[in-house]
Amino acid sequence: MKLLYFAWLRVRIGKAEESVELPAAVTTVAALLDWLKTRGPGFAEALKDTRIVRVAVNQRYVAGDHPVKTGDEVALFPPVTGG
Amino acid sequence: MSATIRVQREDFDVGAELDALSRGKTTIGGITSFVGLVRDVAGGQKITAMTLEHYPEMTERELHGIADEALRRWPLDALLIIHRFGRLAPGERIVLVATASAHRAAAFQSCHFLIDWLKTKAPFWKLEETPKGARWVDAEASDEAAAKRWIEE
Numbered sequence: 001m002k003l004l005y006f007a008w009l010r011v012r013i014g015k016a017e018e019s020v021e022l023p024a025a026v027t028t029v030a031a032l033l034d035w036l037k038t039r040g041p042g043f044a045e046a047l048k049d050t051r052i053v054r055v056a057v058n059q060r061y062v063a064g065d066h067p068v069k070t071g072d073e074v075a076l077f078p079p080v081t082g083g
Numbered sequence: 084m085s086a087t088i089r090v091q092r093e094d095f096d097v098g099a100e101l102d103a104l105s106r107g108k109t110t111i112g113g114i115t116s117f118v119g120l121v122r123d124v125a126g127g128q129k130i131t132a133m134t135l136e137h138y139p140e141m142t143e144r145e146l147h148g149i150a151d152e153a154l155r156r157w158p159l160d161a162l163l164i165i166h167r168f169g170r171l172a173p174g175e176r177i178v179l180v181a182t183a184s185a186h187r188a189a190a191f192q193s194c195h196f197l198i199d200w201l202k203t204k205a206p207f208w209k210l211e212e213t214p215k216g217a218r219w220v221d222a223e224a225s226d227e228a229a230a231k232r233w234i235e236e
Binding site: 004006007008056059060061075077078079080081082 | 222
C-alpha cells in the first residue's frame, strides 16, 4: 500500500510518502489509523486526534469503515484550507 | 460545455482569462469572477508569506467534481477555476473562479457555490510565515457552514 501524508501530518510523521505491507488484520481505514499510531512517536503524535484527520483512498474521501487493501493509495491529511 | 481547470505555480492575468472565457460565445450575458488573494495579516499576526501545499491528482479530481456539480445545477456557458500552489507573498493571487451564463443570477450563484465548495473539498493546505515562525492554517468552521448552505434538500 502507498501512504501519502500532507501538511502538518507530513511534518509530524517526518515523511511525505512510503510503501507499507499491511498486517492481515488491517482491513478498514479505522484499523489502518490504529495500526499506524503504533509505528512510532511521530505517528502517535500526528494521529492522536483522528477527528481532525481526513482520509482519501485512491483520491476519494472516505469514512473510517471504508475497506483498505494492498495496492490502494491512501492519503492522510488535515481539514483542507485552500481557496 | 466543459470546465477549464488549472492548478499551477505561476500567476495568471485576470483580464486575459476572463476575455478568453467568453471569446466567441455570444450567448453569454454575464461573467461573475472571484479572485482570492494572500492577506498580510491573520488572527492579529503579520503574514510575511504563505505556502500552498496540495495533493495534485486528488486536487484535479475534486475540482472537476465540484465543477461538474455547478454545471449540473446552473445553465452555464463557461466555467474556469485556476488555483495556484507554492510560496506566495501578501497581495499575490491564489485562486480565480469565474462562471458565465446568459443571465446574472446563474453566474453569481454558481461562482459563490464553487468557491465555497472548493474551500472545504479541494486538498490544499496553507502554511503561513509570521515573524514568530510558520504555522499551518486551521480550517474555519465558518467555511464549513458556508459550504453546507449549498447542500440540496
